[in-house]
């Protein structure tokens with residue numbers, strides 16, 4: 001059965017923790033759905049994780065749509081959130097609604113996510129929700145505001161700043177957000193936001209009290225190693241396995257052990273082989 005917002009609301013209300021990971025491709029999404037992951041974020045972190053950029057800024061709507069379609073094909077029963085990339089919603093309500101619509105119409109996403117809580121962002125959330133699309137807010141460490149934040153720094157570490165985040169969560173909920181992602185804040189701030197919310201609060205680096213937990217999949221399986229945020233726990237060493245497999249392949253090819261003539265080569269029947277031998281002699 002396909003997961004809907006009703007399932008997420010029910011889990012949050014029942015205190016049943018929601019599992020959430022990023023994916024950017026068909027195969028990864030397929031393994032995640034098999035594992036029982038309930039939500040997938042097609043994150044603009046794709047720019048850093050699969051495209052090799054240093055920030056999320058270069059990611060385009062077309063990049064996001066292509067990745068979201070692949071994820072949807074891999075995980076048809078999972079709640080898929082499309083992450084609105086830099087400058088796909090900042091300009092106007094019209095731009096935001098059109099691009100949110102592309103995630104639903106062209107990629108089959110269940111919801112879209114946008115960063116921040118300035119007055120214009122609150123207005124974008126309202127506009128997208130009024131168009132009938134589920135919207136996730138995203139507050140705290142918001143990578144598309146990295147310039148203003150002075151880098152990828154944890155937020156809400158003073159009482160005043162924490163209070164500001166509480167106000168932001170309430171403003172987004174009031175504007176019609178269906179859920180909020182809270183990133184990079186102290187656990188007590190994640191807790192306070194969650195306790196005051198009437199919608200699911202998902203956290204990444206926001207402590208253990210949020211309704212759900214998100215990680216960047218390539219971090220938690222040990223593939224992305226340019227940096228590792230404090231909030232990542234490593235559940236597998238896929239990077240080491242890839243390196244082992246690729247290295248052995250190179251060695252086998254160089255030393256003539258792959259392919260072998262039996263298991264990995266096509267055959268021709270004895271008759272045909274004899275005929276071919278004759279023909280090759282001419």
Ligand SMILES: Nc1nc(=O)c2c([nH]1)NC[C@@H]1CN(c3ccc(C(=O)N[C@@H](CCC(=O)O)C(=O)O)cc3)CN21
Pocket residue numbers: 045048049056141143152153154155184216218219224227228229230231
């Ligand atoms: N691979 C990857 N993992 C992520 O979690 C992630 C991305 N990419 N790209 C988009 C954003 C950027 N994020 C980041 C990036 C770096 C830190 C980091 O290095 N934090 C340090 C310092 C924190 C501080 O100064 O407050 C840490 O020790 O956690 C945290 C989150 C989270 N997102």
Ligand SMILES: CC(C)C(=O)C(=O)O
Pocket residue numbers: 022041042043044045046083181183204216
């Ligand atoms: C870092 C997470 C929260 C995100 O927005 C992404 O993966 O793009």
Ligand SMILES: [Mg+2]
Pocket residue numbers: 043044045056083143
């Ligand atoms: Mg993002």
